[in-house]
Amino acid sequence: MVTKLKEVDVVIVGLGWTGGILAKELTEAGLKVVALERGAQRSPENDYSLPNIRDELRYVVRHDLMQNTARDTITVRNNPQQDSLPMRRLGSFLPGEVVGGSAVHWSGHTWRWTDMEFKVRSNYEERYGKKSIPEDMTIQDWGISYAELEPYYDRFEYTAAVSGKAGNIGGKIQAGGNVFEAPRAREYPLPPLTPILASEIFTNAAREAGYHPFPRPSANASQSYTNPDGSKFGACQYCGYCQRFGCEANAKGSPHITVIPIAMRNPNFELRTNAWVTKVLKASDGKRVTGVTYTNVLNGEEFEQPATIVLLCAYAINNVHLMLLSDIGTPYDPVTQKGVIGKNYCYQTGATATLFFEGKHFNPFMNAGGSNASIDDFHANWDFDRAPHNFVGGYVVAGGFNTALPIGYRPMPSGTPQWGSDWKRATAKWYQTAMVINASGSVMANRYNCFDLDPTYRNAFGLPLMRMTFDYKDNEHKMGGHAAKVINDIAKSMNPTKLNPASARTDPWTVVPYQSTHNTGGTIMGTNPRDSALNKYLQSWDCHNLFVIGANAFPHNSAYNPTGPVGALAYWTADAIKNKYLKNPGPLVQA
Amino acid sequence: MKDASSKDAADKPATPKGSGFDRRDFLKTAVVGGAAAAGSTAAIVAPEVAQAQQAAPAAPATPTGYAFLNLDEAAFVEALVDHMIPADEVSPKGTDLGVNIYIDHALAGAWGKGDRLYMQGPWKLGAPSQGYQLPLTPAQLYRAGIEATNAHCRKTYGKTFDRIEDAQRQEVLVGLSTSKIVFDGGLPVRVFWTTLYQTVVEGMYSDPIYGGNRNKAGWAIIGFPGVIAVHHDDVEKYRGKPFPNKPVGIADMS
Numbered sequence: 041m042v043t044k045l046k047e048v049d050v051v052i053v054g055l056g057w058t059g060g061i062l063a064k065e066l067t068e069a070g071l072k073v074v075a076l077e078r079g080a081q082r083s084p085e086n087d088y089s090l091p092n093i094r095d096e097l098r099y100v101v102r103h104d105l106m107q108n109t110a111r112d113t114i115t116v117r118n119n120p121q122q123d124s125l126p127m128r129r130l131g132s133f134l135p136g137e138v139v140g141g142s143a144v145h146w147s148g149h150t151w152r153w154t155d156m157e158f159k160v161r162s163n164y165e166e167r168y169g170k171k172s173i174p175e176d177m178t179i180q181d182w183g184i185s186y187a188e189l190e191p192y193y194d195r196f197e198y199t200a201a202v203s204g205k206a207g208n209i210g211g212k213i214q215a216g217g218n219v220f221e222a223p224r225a226r227e228y229p230l231p232p233l234t235p236i237l238a239s240e241i242f243t244n245a246a247r248e249a250g251y252h253p254f255p256r257p258s259a260n261a262s263q264s265y266t267n268p269d270g271s272k273f274g275a276c277q278y279c280g281y282c283q284r285f286g287c288e289a290n291a292k293g294s295p296h297i298t299v300i301p302i303a304m305r306n307p308n309f310e311l312r313t314n315a316w317v318t319k320v321l322k323a324s325d326g327k328r329v330t331g332v333t334y335t336n337v338l339n340g341e342e343f344e345q346p347a348t349i350v351l352l353c354a355y356a357i358n359n360v361h362l363m364l365l366s367d368i369g370t371p372y373d374p375v376t377q378k379g380v381i382g383k384n385y386c387y388q389t390g391a392t393a394t395l396f397f398e399g400k401h402f403n404p405f406m407n408a409g410g411s412n413a414s415i416d417d418f419h420a421n422w423d424f425d426r427a428p429h430n431f432v433g434g435y436v437v438a439g440g441f442n443t444a445l446p447i448g449y450r451p452m453p454s455g456t457p458q459w460g461s462d463w464k465r466a467t468a469k470w471y472q473t474a475m476v477i478n479a480s481g482s483v484m485a486n487r488y489n490c491f492d493l494d495p496t497y498r499n500a501f502g503l504p505l506m507r508m509t510f511d512y513k514d515n516e517h518k519m520g521g522h523a524a525k526v527i528n529d530i531a532k533s534m535n536p537t538k539l540n541p542a543s544a545r546t547d548p549w550t551v552v553p554y555q556s557t558h559n560t561g562g563t564i565m566g567t568n569p570r571d572s573a574l575n576k577y578l579q580s581w582d583c584h585n586l587f588v589i590g591a592n593a594f595p596h597n598s599a600y601n602p603t604g605p606v607g608a609l610a611y612w613t614a615d616a617i618k619n620k621y622l623k624n625p626g627p628l629v630q631a
Numbered sequence: 632m633k634d635a636s637s638k639d640a641a642d643k644p645a646t647p648k649g650s651g652f653d654r655r656d657f658l659k660t661a662v663v664g665g666a667a668a669a670g671s672t673a674a675i676v677a678p679e680v681a682q683a684q685q686a687a688p689a690a691p692a693t694p695t696g697y698a699f700l701n702l703d704e705a706a707f708v709e710a711l712v713d714h715m716i717p718a719d720e721v722s723p724k725g726t727d728l729g730v731n732i733y734i735d736h737a738l739a740g741a742w743g744k745g746d747r748l749y750m751q752g753p754w755k756l757g758a759p760s761q762g763y764q765l766p767l768t769p770a771q772l773y774r775a776g777i778e779a780t781n782a783h784c785r786k787t788y789g790k791t792f793d794r795i796e797d798a799q800r801q802e803v804l805v806g807l808s809t810s811k812i813v814f815d816g817g818l819p820v821r822v823f824w825t826t827l828y829q830t831v832v833e834g835m836y837s838d839p840i841y842g843g844n845r846n847k848a849g850w851a852i853i854g855f856p857g858v859i860a861v862h863h864d865d866v867e868k869y870r871g872k873p874f875p876n877k878p879v880g881i882a883d884m885s
């Protein structure tokens with residue numbers, strides 16, 4: 041039996057970064073908001089505290105803060121010919137399952153994506169001609185502009201305590217920042233983090249090579265800080281336990297120390313934890329949604345929560361899953377290329393070199409989530425001519441460390457034995473004396489990379505798992521080759537004692553090991569309902585009182601981490617609801 | 632580092648005595664303070680707490696014994712970890728590090744029983760890119776893998792893994808790690824080896840509260856400081872310089 045509850049103004053599914061931002065903004069606008077979060081409440085005082093938070097086995101290896109795949113997972117295959125099989129435990133990506141979502145255990149790298157992405161097809165066609173884009177590459181313009189988003193990036197960066205150095209303020213290039221970034225209205229709220237040795241020597245080598253290194257902007261507060269909402273941050277301790285851990289110093293920009301507590305203090309807000317949303321309910325005319333159903337995972341009880349507005353904020357992958365389960369919009373078919381729900385799933389790629397320097401002390405346990413120096417010469421730099429290399433997109437190269445803990449990080453020159461005394465000696469010798477340079481590369485949409493419902497496997501609620509079909513294509517392989525060469529040239533110029541060179545990745549995408557939680561697409565934004573699921577306000581083209589917020593809205597994936605635009609779009613959507621939708625409920629863009 | 636057993640005490644949780652002082656409350660207050668002021672987080676205080684507790688009088692050694700492994704399996708695991716981690720100038724041997732105890736606890740516990748593992752069929756081997764696909768919990772996999780490895784050893788050398796010569800053990804591990812050995816009965820060698828290897832590494836480098844990394848001797852190999860991680864000032868101070876190697880574990884601060 042399903043218990044029907046009293047209608048509220050807004051129901052938010054999932055309380056991570058996007059859900060937290062919308063909860064704060066909409067309760068402040070006077071709306072009655074209920075958030076349904078499948079995970080439990082955890083707190084910095086009780087859970088992200090010393091000494092227990094410093095536990096690599098529990099948080100990194102056993103995924104303590106993350107989605108429990110015994111209850112819900114996806115099935116995976118590299119191509120439509122393969123049998124899709126369940127991802128039986130987490131690996132490649134690690135979505136969160138607590139109040140605060142993945143944003144509790146993220147690293148904080150915060151980038152601004154620009155018109156280079158938002159106008160991707162137009163840009164490439166204009167500069168390189170229509171033929172430069174392979175036929176199966178389904179990239180398209182996003183229907184939004186950097187100028188529209190700039191104030192919302194600013195808002196997110198100031199909320200999340202981003203430390204960095206501007207490279208372009210109002211069109212004026214700033215020394216020390218990313219000279220390729222789009223103009224920003226003002227500096228970052230906090231100065232960059234203190235560089236560690238690895239990022240320092242990478243910076244010098246990159247500059248020598250003629251590139252433009254800068255400190256990676258990151259939501260790790262370089263100093264204590266109070267954000268515009270009054271949320272307080274401690275100074276980052278370079279604790280070395282950043283990604284996959286809650287921050288003990290309250291220095292990491294996360295919703296559970298910013299927007300969520302503010303919403304919690306507002307009488308308009310109610311949070312229900314352990315509440316697993318299973319479906320969004322459609323009205324009989326199919327033009328609106330009426331609320332959601334959810335299960336209390338503590339006792340299995342089912343509820344219907346009616347709402348005037350439904351916001352899906354359940355993380356990119358889960359948002360798409362809920363759309364498919366709720367039968368909203370037309371599912372995408374890669375054969376006919378009709379339909380939109382499930383379309384353009386993208387991920388990221390990369391290449392890594394490890395450099396060994398006899399006699400150096402890198403202290404790889406001393407770093408912040410964002411203590412990297414980066415170069416953007418092969419990504420945001422539109423002057424970098426892609427024609428001779430024949431790929432679309434680009435990559436960012438970085439040197440430094442982020443969370444180099446000993447179960448997972450023990451660099452050794454290739455050819456070192458895997459056990460025995462020589463192995464131990466090599467472990468002892470190189471842990472302190474190695475560093476890495478890596479590239480993070482964009483992935484362009486491809487017609488065969490997509491989501492649909494799995495025909496065979498089900499989750500703990502008896503619902504079909506979502507099926508992910510994904511692999512890297514020739515475009516990414518070529519880009520990987522280019523990145524590997526750039527990395528290796530920089531690495532060699534640094535004269536390491538030994539080098540494990542970077543190489544282009546050409547093997548299929550695999551569910552192990554961890555790569556990044558930068559999954560994008562599936563319900564993409566765009567200019568019309570024929571080729572996108574959402575309009576530029578992340579409003580469903582099909583049901584106007586449904587908004588789907590997260591990286592699910594990205595039509596392709598950039599070289600940058602996603603949360604800058606995810607956060608900015610959350611504020612942008614909040615404003616669109618407050619200032620436009622409430623006044624005149626209906627489609628905000630005419631189809 | 633040579634006499635590992637006499638240092639067991641350092642891994643025992645030490646409770647502050649007679650102070651009426653609730654550490655949880657202390658840490659909670661300190662964290663709140665840390666949020667407000669630069670460079671004064673709980674962690675700044677914590678090393679002192681840790682040091683005070685390290686100096687606490689020795690408690691009796693942790694009792695050992697197996698919760699999951701049967702006699703054959705225990706013999707296998709002990710031989711395995713002592714072969715992979717021999718005693719030398721770098722560290723004590725695997726059993727003196729407690730790696731066998733770590734593995735036993737891990738297999739007996741939630742992880743070994745398949746916690747967080749999606750265990751619904753149908754079952755297919757799939758491609759390596761699809762990850763773990765066996766209808767076995769880690770404990771069941773370990774059990775079947777040890778049995779299959781011992782069967783291979785009996786067939787090849789006439790004895791189980793724990794009774795063969797060192798050079799023969801080496802041969803077996805090379806065979807497992809390169810999938811040159813093929814198990815009768817269909818258990819995929821690659822999957823067993825990956826799990827085996829991962830657990831040995833975890834037993835060396837996870838916090839000593841899990842039974843391995845005894846006396847933090849695993850961390851000492853690489854100079855990893857453990858839970859102490861308040862480096863706001865150290866970033867400058869120790870840039871390019873060795874950091875004092877006195878690792879602290881969770882129990883030292885609990």
Ligand SMILES: Cc1cc2nc3c(=O)[nH]c(=O)nc-3n(C[C@H](O)[C@H](O)[C@H](O)COP(=O)(O)OP(=O)(O)OC[C@H]3O[C@@H](n4cnc5c(N)ncnc54)[C@H](O)[C@@H]3O)c2cc1C
Nearest residue numbers: 054056057058078141142143147148149317354557601603
């Ligand atoms: C290890 C790691 C490192 C990362 N580092 C970076 C980085 O450096 N830079 C960057 O830009 N990004 C990074 N990310 C990604 C970043 O965390 C996400 O982009 C961001 O948190 C997305 O916000 P969201 O609101 O969409 O989802 P989340 O923050 O994940 O919140 C979603 C919430 O929805 C809940 N939920 C899901 N399904 C349901 C359901 N059916 N019912 C109820 N609740 C549900 C979840 O439990 C979760 O709490 C990282 C992620 C990880 C895991």
Ligand code: SF4
Nearest residue numbers: 276277279282287408
């Ligand atoms: S590195 Fe800094 S921001 Fe990250 S968890 Fe540690 S103290 Fe917090």
